[in-house]
Structures are given as structure tokens and as C-alpha cells.
Amino acid sequence: MTLKIVVTAKQVIDPETPTSAFGIDSNAVTVPSNQSPVINGFDEQAIEAALRLKEASGDAHITVVSVGSGFALDVIKKPLAMGADELILLDDPAFDNAIDPTVTVAALAAAIRKIGDVDVVLAGRQASDWDNAQVPIGVAEALGWPVATVAKKVDINGTTLRVERVLPDGHEVVEADLPAVVTVSNELGTPRYPNMRGIMAARRVQPTVWSAADLDLAIGSLSPAFELVSLSKPQSGVETEMITGDDDEDAGRKLAQRLRDERII
Amino acid sequence: MADGNGILVIGEMAGNEPASTTLEALAAGLSLLASLPGEKLSVVLAGASTAAAAQVAIAHGAQTAYTIEDASLADPAPEAVVAAAQEAVRQASPRIVLGSKTILGRDVLPRLAFRLGTALAQDCTAVAIDDAKRLLATRPVYGGNAVATVACVSDIAVAALRAKSIDAGEPDSSRTGEVVALSVDLASAVRVRPVDRVEQTAEGIRLEDARVVISGGRGLGGPEPFKELGKLAALLGGAVGASRAACDAGWVPSSYQVGLTGKTVTPELYIAVGISGASQHMAGCSNSRTIVAINKDAGANIFKDARFGVAGDWQKVLPAFMEQLQELLG
Ligand SMILES: Cc1cc2nc3c(=O)[nH]c(=O)nc-3n(C[C@H](O)[C@H](O)[C@H](O)COP(=O)(O)OP(=O)(O)OC[C@H]3O[C@@H](n4cnc5c(N)ncnc54)[C@H](O)[C@@H]3O)c2cc1C
Numbered sequence: 001m002t003l004k005i006v007v008t009a010k011q012v013i014d015p016e017t018p019t020s021a022f023g024i025d026s027n028a029v030t031v032p033s034n035q036s037p038v039i040n041g042f043d044e045q046a047i048e049a050a051l052r053l054k055e056a057s058g059d060a061h062i063t064v065v066s067v068g069s070g071f072a073l074d075v076i077k078k079p080l081a082m083g084a085d086e087l088i089l090l091d092d093p094a095f096d097n098a099i100d101p102t103v104t105v106a107a108l109a110a111a112i113r114k115i116g117d118v119d120v121v122l123a124g125r126q127a128s129d130w131d132n133a134q135v136p137i138g139v140a141e142a143l144g145w146p147v148a149t150v151a152k153k154v155d156i157n158g159t160t161l162r163v164e165r166v167l168p169d170g171h172e173v174v175e176a177d178l179p180a181v182v183t184v185s186n187e188l189g190t191p192r193y194p195n196m197r198g199i200m201a202a203r204r205v206q207p208t209v210w211s212a213a214d215l216d217l218a219i220g221s222l223s224p225a226f227e228l229v230s231l232s233k234p235q236s237g238v239e240t241e242m243i244t245g246d247d248d249e250d251a252g253r254k255l256a257q258r259l260r261d262e263r264i265i
Numbered sequence: 266m267a268d269g270n271g272i273l274v275i276g277e278m279a280g281n282e283p284a285s286t287t288l289e290a291l292a293a294g295l296s297l298l299a300s301l302p303g304e305k306l307s308v309v310l311a312g313a314s315t316a317a318a319a320q321v322a323i324a325h326g327a328q329t330a331y332t333i334e335d336a337s338l339a340d341p342a343p344e345a346v347v348a349a350a351q352e353a354v355r356q357a358s359p360r361i362v363l364g365s366k367t368i369l370g371r372d373v374l375p376r377l378a379f380r381l382g383t384a385l386a387q388d389c390t391a392v393a394i395d396d397a398k399r400l401l402a403t404r405p406v407y408g409g410n411a412v413a414t415v416a417c418v419s420d421i422a423v424a425a426l427r428a429k430s431i432d433a434g435e436p437d438s439s440r441t442g443e444v445v446a447l448s449v450d451l452a453s454a455v456r457v458r459p460v461d462r463v464e465q466t467a468e469g470i471r472l473e474d475a476r477v478v479i480s481g482g483r484g485l486g487g488p489e490p491f492k493e494l495g496k497l498a499a500l501l502g503g504a505v506g507a508s509r510a511a512c513d514a515g516w517v518p519s520s521y522q523v524g525l526t527g528k529t530v531t532p533e534l535y536i537a538v539g540i541s542g543a544s545q546h547m548a549g550c551s552n553s554r555t556i557v558a559i560n561k562d563a564g565a566n567i568f569k570d571a572r573f574g575v576a577g578d579w580q581k582v583l584p585a586f587m588e589q590l591q592e593l594l595g
Pocket residue numbers: 015016041126127128408481482483484485507508509510511522523524525526527528538539540541542543544545546549559560561562565577578579580
């Protein structure tokens with residue numbers, strides 16, 4: 001039996017964008033237009049986890065699903081270049097909702113139902129835009145499936161899922177019956193780079209595109225949880241005192257003296 | 266938002282006491298009640314033994330403590346806490362549910378929010394009530410590169426507070442309240458079964474409790490220099506932390522990570538060595554009393570948040586700093 005894996009992946013602003021390049025315009029966070037978006041880092045780790053599951057099982061199919069509008073195709077196709085089999089874009093202006101997970105959860109759950117017979121959904125632990133860490137949990141709740149969060153290792157044995165979850169001081173091993181949702185963390189390890197063959201193959205694949213209507217979703221009937229009141233840049237109230245000396249060693253000594261004078265140490 | 270019966274705090278236990286984050290959530294709840302005259306504050310506590318904790322929560326302002334006791338709750342599965350919380354919500358019918366973005370809260374609160382037909386206001390650093398009696402939640406987004414305030418517009422609002430962003434209030438033993446024991450079928454709630462746990466605790470002072478934290482980043486270049494940071498930490502009675510880059514490189518275990526997806530620390534003194542100061546790192550340490558940065562790039566972001574900075578090579582700055590310290594400390 002083919003193991004049917006869905007990976008959820010979101011296109012986001014590159015979180016490595018320098019802080020000074022972040023701006024705010026009409027209640028949205030902006031970066032300069034030459035700054036290319038990326039696939040959320042933890043989602044690349046989820047794809048890596050899926051590829052490892054596929055290698056271990058020998059017979060698996062990986063479908064990547066992304067919700068939004070205005071996708072950058074060269075960016076969102078990266079999972080295909082890494083080795084995923086299929087890409088479905090849930091693309092609809094109605095899905096372009098930055099602040100409320102409600103619509104995203106409904107769209108992903110509907111898509112997973114439409115794909116059918118999915119064994120496991122792998123997601124990132126959080127998206128680096130709103131750092132919400134809740135869409136996969138919402139999807140699991142909508143589908144009535146268990147969810148194991150913050151995984152550093154994912155194994156499947158028959159119909160049993162086994163996950164190593166990162167804890168603040170160590171890790172925990174949990175098991176659940178499939179179908180289930182797993183959220184993946186960076187401790188899983190570095191995702192593989194696409195190779196040339198993968199990149200060429202991905203070029204030829206056209207993603208499947210589903211709108212809200214294709215999913216029979218009446219967006220208007222979903223009640224939002226939040227309304228954005230304001231968005232601003234954080235204030236840093238700190239006045240920095242740079243300690244200088246004749247050379248680095250001298251600066252180090254002066255730093256110690258300064259901290260002592262201030263009774264900090 | 267419906268007229269509600271106040272605020273319910275989803276509590277957590279630290280041994281037989283309420284966790285410090287739960288006291289913070291109770292303090293947040295009390296301050297919100299000022300805008301909700303006549304409404305009440307409740308808490309739900311799930312643990313192996315909750316009687317003492319319920320009294321502490323009452324001294325911290327809870328008028329009703331819903332408790333559920335079971336040996337399995339000594340180290341509770343998130344789904345068990347969700348089940349207990351759902352029952353408490355059913356009985357208290359609050360308009361606002363507050364919890365904490367802890368390791369347990371991260372699993373419990375989104376589930377609870379979705380079961381209540383809403384979504385979670387995650388990682389809030391402040392909460393307030395507006396004129397329409399809606400919950401206003403303020404939270405860093407984009408890894409801390411922006412701050413958003415959202416109004417919760419669903420019938421019930423659920424918010425997770427960032428640890429250490431709201432002061433826990435003082436207990437007042439003259440406060441009184443009732444304790445209501447809940448009965449919940451925990452066993453059938455748990456579908457994610459714990460089978461093993463591996464602890465990886467560092468020796469010495471816990472990072473989260475340390476008065477002094479010395480953190481290293483990618484600029485240290487490898488695992489060896491962390492030994493130097495360890496010596497400095499020993500000298501100052503502190504603990505060693507790290508950036509995610511240093512943890513991902515395998516130089517130190519992931520338990521050292523400070524930041525948005527790592528630990529939150531608020532020491533008297535935080536010394537960052539070879540750390541650029543990405544907003545996601547600062548999310549875990551920016552509430553420290555004094556931040557000191559050593560970085561060879563004078564333009565590094567860390568200097569924006571640091572009280573004292575040295576723009577220099579740590580390989581030269583640090584040994585001289587330590588030598589001088591030793592002399593000063595005798
Ligand atoms: C969703 C999300 C969550 C994240 N969570 C966290 C988190 O919890 N914690 C965290 O830390 N990061 C987190 N990150 C990653 C974060 O964005 C940064 O990538 C990371 O903090 C960078 O680590 P660093 O400062 O050690 O490395 P770099 O950014 O590479 O900085 C290294 C610094 O060392 C300096 N340096 C180099 N050599 C020397 C020398 N000889 N002497 C002095 N200075 C030197 C350089 O000038 C540079 O500033 C997260 C990212 C995302 C997207």
C-alpha cells in the first residue's frame with residue numbers, strides 16, 4: 001500500500017531579511033520588492049521528513065499543499081525539486097488572510113479530504129510570519145485526527161506513527177494511530193538541497209490549482225476570530241554605550257571595569 | 266462578544282504549586298476584570314494533587330478554582346488537559362480564556378481554541394479590553410520585526426501569554442474562593458501516547474533561572490569556545506545559552522537555545538558573544554535587565570538592544586575581560 005503523505009508549505013517573507021528592511025504599509029508588513037519570498041523554513045524540514053519517510057517505506061506519494069494567492073512559482077515549486085511528487089496550490093483571493101488561521105485551516109482540511117485516503121500530514125511547527133503555531137493543530141481538529149507537535153524524528157510502522165518530540169530539556173517519544181498530523185522542528189536536521197535533476201523535473205510539473213469553489217468552501221460562512229487593530233515596528237528603548245580601548249584586549253578589560261562600576265557584577 | 270462570565274485561566278502545575286506562568290496569567294486576568302465589572306476570575310488546575318495549588322491561585326485572585334486530580338496528571342498529556350479545560354469552560358462559560366505559551370500551553374491552547382470554534386491569540390505580551398468589551402491582544406509577529414494588536418471578535422476569546430511578560434501579582438491570603446472538583450474521562454481523551462522520555466539536563470544552574478546568562482552564537486566558530494563561556498558562567502554564577510545557529514550546528518544541545526522557539530530568559534545580566542541579534546533570538550532575552558554584546562561587526566543588530574557593547578573579536582576581548590573580572594572579583 002502506498003503511504004499517502006501531505007506536506008503543508010507556506011510562502012513567507014524571508015525571515016533572514018535584516019530588521020531594518022522590514023516596513024509597515026497599510027496595515028501589512030512589507031519588505032523591499034527585490035526581496036524574494038521563501039518557503040517557511042520549518043516546512044522545508046517537513047518536506048525533508050516526508051522524503052525520509054518515503055525512502056524508509058519504499059512506496060510513498062508526497063503531495064505538497066499551499067494556501068494563499070499570488071504565489072511565486074519558482075519559490076513554491078522548490079519542494080518538487082527536492083523530491084516531492086505533486087503540488088497543489090489552494091489559490092484564491094479569499095485565501096489571502098494574514099491574520100486569521102480560520103480560513104487557512106478550513107481550506108487545508110477541505111483539500112486533505114478531497115485528496116482522500118491521506119495517511120499523514122506533515123507541517124512546520126510554525127510559520128515565520130505570524131509565528132502562530134496553530135494551523136496544523138486546527139487541521140487535525142477539523143479532521144478529528146491526533147497531532148504530535150515539534151518533531152525531530154518521524155517514523156511510521158504499519159499504521160502506527162512514532163514521533164520524537166523536542167522538549168526544553170531533552171525529548172519525548174510518542175505514538176499515535178494513523179491518520180495523524182505531525183509538526184516538524186529544525187532539530188530534524190538540515191533539509192536536502194535540490195539537485196539538478198530535481199530542478200529540471202520540477203520545471204516540467206504544473207501545479208494543480210484549486211479555488212474556494214473547487215473545495216466547496218463558503219468562505220463567507222466562516223466566522224473570523226480576529227480583526228487587526230494596529231501594526232507597528234517595535235521600539236527599542238535601550239541607549240547603547242560602546243566600550244572602546246587601545247585594542248580589543250583593552251576594550252575587554254574596560255568592559256569588566258565598567259560593569260563593576262555599575263555594580264552589575 | 267456575548268456577555269460572559271469573566272475570565273478562565275488554564276493553569277499549569279509546577280510540582281504541587283501553580284506554575285509561575287499561571288500566576289502571571291492570573292495577574293493579567295485580574296487587571297482585565299477592572300474593565301469587566303461584576304464578572305469573575307476562575308482557574309482550572311489539572312494535577313496529581315491540586316488542593317494546595319488551588320489555595321495559592323485563590324490568593325492570587327481566582328474566585329473559583331476548578332480542579333481535577335489524577336496520578337496521570339503529574340506529567341499531563343496535552344489532550345488530557347484539553348479535556349479538563351473544556352469541562353471547566355462548560356461550567357464557567359467565560360468570555361475570555363487565558364493561558365501561557367509554555368511547552369504544554371503550546372499544545373493545549375490552540376486545540377482548545379479550535380474546539381471552542383475560534384482561534385488562538387498566540388504569544389501575547391499584553392492584553393486589554395476595549396470599549397466594546399472585546400479582548401485586545403498585543404503580540405510580536407514576524408519574529409519580533411513587527412508588533413500587532415488584534416481584537417478578538419468571536420464569541421469567546423482565547424489568548425496565550427508569553428512567559429515573563431506580565432508580572433505575577435502578590436498573593437493576598439485574605440482573598441476567598443470556592444474549589445470545584447471536575448470529573449472528566451481523561452483516558453479516552455489521550456490519543457497521542459507517551460512511550461519514552463529522554464532528559465538532557467545541563468549541570469549547574471538552570472538556564473531559565475540563572476541570574477547571569479552567557480550565550481554564544483555562530484561567531485564562536487565551533488564547540489570548543491563554549492568551554493570558555495562555561496568558565497565565564499562559573500565565575501559569575503551563571504549558565505550558558507546559545508543561538509539557534511550554534512545549536513543547529515551541533516556545537517551545543519538544543520536545550521541551550523534562547524529565543525522565540527527556544528527558552529525565554531530574563532537574567533540580571535545577559536552577555537551575547539558572536540551573536541548577530543536576530544529578532545527571533547532577542548525574543549528570548551530582550552527582557553533581561555542588562556544586555557552586553559561582544560561582536561566584531563559594529564553594525565550588528567545586537568548592539569541596538571544592548572546596554573553595553575564591544576565591537577571586537579571575541580577571541581581577544583573575552584580572555585582580557587575574564588582576566589580583569591577575576592582581578593576585580595578577587
Ligand atoms: C521562526 C524562526 C524561529 C527562530 N527561533 C530562534 C531562536 O529561538 N533562537 C535563535 O537564536 N534563533 C532563532 N531563529 C534564527 C535566527 O533568525 C538567526 O538565524 C539566528 O539567531 C542567528 O544566530 P547567530 O546570531 O549565532 O548567527 P549569525 O546571524 O550568523 O551571527 C553570527 C555573528 O557572529 C559575529 N562574529 C563572527 N565572528 C566573530 C568573532 N570572531 N568575534 C566576534 N563576533 C564574531 C558576526 O559578526 C555575526 O554578527 C529563528 C528563525 C526563525 C525563522
